[in-house]
Amino acid sequence: xxxxxxxxxxxxxxxxxxxxxxxxxxxxxxxxxxxxxxxxxxxxxxxxxxxxxxxxxxxxxxxxxxxxxxxxxxxxxxxxxxxxxxxxxxxxxxxxxxxxxxxxxxxxxxxxxxxxxxxxxxxxxxxxxxxxxxxxxxxxxxxxxxxxxxxxxxxxxxxxxxxxxxxxxxxxxxxxxxxxxxxxxxxxxxxxxxxxxxxxxxxxxxxxxxxxxxxxxxxxxxxxxxxxxxxxxxxxxxxxxxxxx
Amino acid sequence: xxxxxxxxxxxxxxxxxxxxxxxxxxxxxxxxxxxxxxxxxxxxxxxxxxxxxxxxxxxxxxxxxxxxxxxxxxxxxxxxxxxxxxxxxxxxxxxxxxxxxxxxxxxxxxxxxxxxxxxxxxxxxxxxxxxxxxxxxxxxxxxxxxxxxxxxxxxxxxxxxxxxxxxxxxxxxxxxxxxxxxxxxxxxxxxxxxxxxxxxxxxxxxxxxxxxxxxxxxxxxxxxxxxxxxxxxxxxxxxxxxxxx
DNA sequence: CCAAAAGTGTTACGGCTACACCCATGC
DNA sequence: GCATGGGTGTAGCCGTAACACTTTTGG
Numbered sequence: 340x341x342x343x344x345x346x347x348x349x350x351x352x353x354x355x356x357x358x359x360x361x362x363x364x365x366x367x368x369x370x371x372x373x374x375x376x377x378x379x380x381x382x383x384x385x386x387x388x389x390x391x392x393x394x395x396x397x398x399x400x401x402x403x404x405x406x407x408x409x410x411x412x413x414x415x416x417x418x419x420x421x422x423x424x425x426x427x428x429x430x431x432x433x434x435x436x437x438x439x440x441x442x443x444x445x446x447x448x449x450x451x452x453x454x455x456x457x458x459x460x461x462x463x464x465x466x467x468x469x470x471x472x473x474x475x476x477x478x479x480x481x482x483x484x485x486x487x488x489x490x491x492x493x494x495x496x497x498x499x500x501x502x503x504x505x506x507x508x509x510x511x512x513x514x515x516x517x518x519x520x521x522x523x524x525x526x527x528x529x530x531x532x533x534x535x536x537x538x539x540x541x542x543x544x545x546x547x548x549x550x551x552x553x554x555x556x557x558x559x560x561x562x563x564x565x566x567x568x569x570x571x572x573x574x575x576x577x578x579x580x581x582x583x584x
Numbered sequence: 585x586x587x588x589x590x591x592x593x594x595x596x597x598x599x600x601x602x603x604x605x606x607x608x609x610x611x612x613x614x615x616x617x618x619x620x621x622x623x624x625x626x627x628x629x630x631x632x633x634x635x636x637x638x639x640x641x642x643x644x645x646x647x648x649x650x651x652x653x654x655x656x657x658x659x660x661x662x663x664x665x666x667x668x669x670x671x672x673x674x675x676x677x678x679x680x681x682x683x684x685x686x687x688x689x690x691x692x693x694x695x696x697x698x699x700x701x702x703x704x705x706x707x708x709x710x711x712x713x714x715x716x717x718x719x720x721x722x723x724x725x726x727x728x729x730x731x732x733x734x735x736x737x738x739x740x741x742x743x744x745x746x747x748x749x750x751x752x753x754x755x756x757x758x759x760x761x762x763x764x765x766x767x768x769x770x771x772x773x774x775x776x777x778x779x780x781x782x783x784x785x786x787x788x789x790x791x792x793x794x795x796x797x798x799x800x801x802x803x804x805x806x807x808x809x810x811x812x813x814x815x816x817x818x819x820x821x822x823x824x825x826x827x828x829x
Numbered sequence: 830c831c832a833a834a835a836g837t838g839t840t841a842c843g844g845c846t847a848c849a850c851c852c853a854t855g856c
Numbered sequence: 857g858c859a860t861g862g863g864t865g866t867a868g869c870c871g872t873a874a875c876a877c878t879t880t881t882g883g
Binding site for chain 2: 345391393394397424499501503507528581583
């Protein structure tokens with residue numbers, strides 16, 4: 340690390356991707372062997388995170404981490420919670436890992452949780468020469484620190500937000516089919532939707548624009564492609580007041 | 585301060601109250617005179633905030649501040665954002681105040697923003713012997729630091745949440761009238777609602793329970809009182825999936 | 830010809846909105 | 857008796873949900 344870091348504030352990123360009808364999270368392997376016995380003491384996965392640099396904005400720290408780990412820029416990022424319980428790091432495994440890898444760290448660390456939505460076809464998770472891999476949200480490996488809790492809170496936050504704001508598209512390629520969009524909602528919200536009603540709903544949204552192009556893939560009827568237009572969205576957006584408390 | 589504080593992490597509370605058909609925020613006066621000339625150098629208002637203590641959970645820090653400033657416990661608190669831009673404190677006035685009052689503070693401070701909803705009839709804002717006062721959200725005084733931005737973000741967050749979660753009641757007395765509840769929504773959301781439709785809506789919500797008691801006040805017809813039951817709410821709650829992205 | 834997903838309309842019901850008049854009280 | 861907010865019913869409309877068959881493609 341060439342720049343000075345703030346030793347008690349870190350940013351952790353829950354990077355969501357969508358593929359094979361599954362919502363996935365990008366995780367990095369954590370491995371530590373006992374020097375003498377060669378025994379594996381720590382062997383699990385963690386989120387991507389890093390301490391904030393001096394003089395750095397939080398959002399910038401999150402962007403930096405994302406750039407490093409996925410190579411991507413200008414992607415959707417949302418700060419969703421701060422994890423700062425005094426007793427977060429009680430597990431001996433985590434304490435050991437921290438002592439070895441981050442000897443200068445403060446005893447009480449505040450982790451600012453961000454989640455991001457990426458088009459996972461654009462991500463090259465191996466760029467950092469570390470073992471970084473997508474895991475389905477329904478089938479996570481063993482996780483270090485309190486990262487399971489962080490992922491769980493991120494998911495809650497995403498589920499709420501995807502109903503209210505036009506962020507689903509961030510998980511798809513620029514051009515997508517209705518089927519992909521529908522499956523995305525079904526997967527994230529864990530519901531079944533009616534194809535005809537879904538299509539009607541979408542066609543009311545002027546900011547989801549049908550193209551005169553079709554996706555052709557194996558064995559099935561070519562499907563029309565759509566794009567999301569943020570310009571149209573911003574222009575036509577009106578708040579509707581809908582109590583459901 | 586008897587306990588050791590963490591000098592770069594603070595919690596700031598936006599305390600919302602509702603009275604006289606106005607949404608209000610509790611603010612504390614900040615005053616500093618030039619020792620020689622007697623000239624008033626700093627004279628404005630700030631939110632209630634304090635640095636986090638070593639070993640203290642963030643939520644506990646927020647509770648502590650709330651208890652100190654209002655005397656209240658067990659009240660609604662929501663962490664809504666972290667303010668950590670490197671260049672937050674550029675105003676000379678704020679720098680001066682910080683140097684005089686908090687000489688040991690770090691140069692870059694992360695403020696965890698919480699907002700709370702209180703029954704303002706229960707608050708005694710003068711208990712701390714400082715000049716603390718309610719201000720209508722529509723008529724705020726001059727504010728120190730970036731507290732205007734913090735209040736503004738808190739309000740956005742409240743407006744979203746009040747539509748989704750049963751938190752409006754936190755701003756009213758335990759027993760309230762339909763009129764009070766309706767005015768609360770109208771004020772916070774800045775809309776006009778139909779009295780009859782509102783009343784029908786409320787009567788569908790089984791967790792808003794009519795009492796056989798009436799509020800009697802000057803000159804008007806006595807109004808039926810209601811209470812909110814969290815038990816009933818938790819039992820009958822079901823998520824409804826309502827795209828409006 | 831088969832498998833797999835794409836594409837497309839109608840109907841019935843329920844929920845939401847719009848709307849106006851009388852009531853109880855304190856002064 | 858008047859000013860103030862409390863309390864109540866209906867009708868039309870619109871949006872939502874339920875529902876099934878045909879099309880296109882690749883193998």
